[in-house]
Amino acid sequence: MTFYIKIWPDNTATLMTQWGQVLWTFPNPDEAMAACREWYALHEVRTEYESVTPDDLHEKVPFGW
Numbered sequence: 754m755t756f757y758i759k760i761w762p763d764n765t766a767t768l769m770t771q772w773g774q775v776l777w778t779f780p781n782p783d784e785a786m787a788a789c790r791e792w793y794a795l796h797e798v799r800t801e802y803e804s805v806t807p808d809d810l811h812e813k814v815p816f817g818w
Contacts, residue, residue, distance in 0.1 A: 756792075758785045 766785035
């Protein structure tokens with residue numbers, strides 16, 4: 754499963770799936786990352802991390818998708 758973390762201006766962080774389903778909002782990005790690491794470890798999934806900015810998404814995701 755691919756997770757995304759949306760960091761808000763107040764530094765809270767929302768963890769969501771690749772389909773946009775919101776799983777939880779954490780008080781900070783570190784706690785959101787820890788939840789991802791725990792999920793991957795529990796399911797024994799090899800992980801790769803990539804930082805994506807909103808500008809990157811415009812390049813990677815077709816408009817209207």
